[in-house]
Amino acid sequence: MSEVANLDFERYNRRGYPEAVLAEGKSLEQCVEIARRWKTKSGEGHDLGTVLFTRMTPEKAEAVKDVLPGANWHETARILAWPGEFPEAVGDSVIVACAGTSDLPVAQEAALTARYLGRNVTEIVDVGVAGLDRILAHRDTLRKARVIVVVAGMEGALASVVAGLVTCPVVAVPTSVGYGASFGGVAALLGMLNSCSPGVSVVNIDNGYGAGHLAAQIAAPRGDEIDG
Numbered sequence: 001m002s003e004v005a006n007l008d009f010e011r012y013n014r015r016g017y018p019e020a021v022l023a024e025g026k027s028l029e030q031c032v033e034i035a036r037r038w039k040t041k042s043g044e045g046h047d048l049g050t051v052l053f054t055r056m057t058p059e060k061a062e063a064v065k066d067v068l069p070g071a072n073w074h075e076t077a078r079i080l081a082w083p084g085e086f087p088e089a090v091g092d093s094v095i096v097a098c099a100g101t102s103d104l105p106v107a108q109e110a111a112l113t114a115r116y117l118g119r120n121v122t123e124i125v126d127v128g129v130a131g132l133d134r135i136l137a138h139r140d141t142l143r144k145a146r147v148i149v150v151v152a153g154m155e156g157a158l159a160s161v162v163a164g165l166v167t168c169p170v171v172a173v174p175t176s177v178g179y180g181a182s183f184g185g186v187a188a189l190l191g192m193l194n195s196c197s198p199g200v201s202v203v204n205i206d207n208g209y210g211a212g213h214l215a216a217q218i219a220a221p222r223g224d225e226i227d228g
Contacts, residue, residue: 004033009041009048017117017216018049020209023056023080031060035067038082050087050116053080054109054209077108077208081116089120092146092219096121096212097135097162099128099152102177106208107151110173113212114149119219129157135165142166147218149211153177156188163197169218172202173211 005021012018023031031053042048053064061073061080072084094114098107104125111121122145127135135142135158142148143166151173152158159172172195174188181187185205192202203210 004030005037007034007037007041009046012047012049017213018051020052020054023053023060028060028063031056032063032067035064039068051082052113052116052209054078056080074108074112076105077112078105079109079112081112086115087118089115090118091221093120093122093144094147094149094215094219095124095142095145096149096151097124097127097138097142097158099126099154099158100177101126103151103153103175106173106175106206107149109208110149110151110212110215113209114216114219117213117216119216127158128152128154129161132161135161139165147171147215149173149215151175151208151211153185153188154182156191159192159200160195160197163195163200168199170197170200171211171214172200173208174202174205176206
């Protein structure tokens with residue numbers, strides 16, 4: 001198992017953000033070995049930050065929790081975090097808004113990623129454009145955010161609507177939610193890429209982790225706040 005992974009233990013010191021482990025495509029045994037190596041390195045006194053295992057199955061999560069006591073398993077988001085406690089929140093606020101309940105796994109992946117990277121996160125759920133009043137009811141909240149992550153499948157129109165209401169950047173996440181002609185999220189991806197509202201940046205289909213990470217970086221404390 002020595003060649004399972006070449007873990008980047010210096011990433012936290014180099015970038016301020018720890019490494020994440022994509023569990024999808026890895027065997028249970030490989031995930032366990034990575035967890036063991038992470039625990040060993042941490043036990044040697046290295047500050048590694050919070051490691052996130054993304055796209056975890058319940059079986060893999062249970063096995064890794066046996067190796068990492070105190071790890072926190074978030075089933076809907078399919079994220080396991082160790083240490084399991086959220087760090088103290090610093091910087092500006094992040095909002096994660098999702099169009100429908102079916103988008104929740106990706107939206108929660110984004111929200112939890114930003115939280116474990118040290119940001120305050122507000123989640124707004126089930127506010128798709130089929131009922132426009134639902135998102136409009138949150139205008140005051142949306143306008144207080146430093147960055148907004150918008151998660152939507154189908155045609156992906158929610159990102160354009162939100163970007164037209166606020167002054168902050170919008171990180172758009174197309175999801176694979178939708179019927180046949182949505183082509184597994186490609187329709188939402190193209191809709192978001194072709195947004196007529198400026199200030200929309202688009203990540204890959206179902207990439208909640210990437211969106212949450214980018215949002216956390218955008219909302220990070222600025223130099224004057226760090227220096228006091």
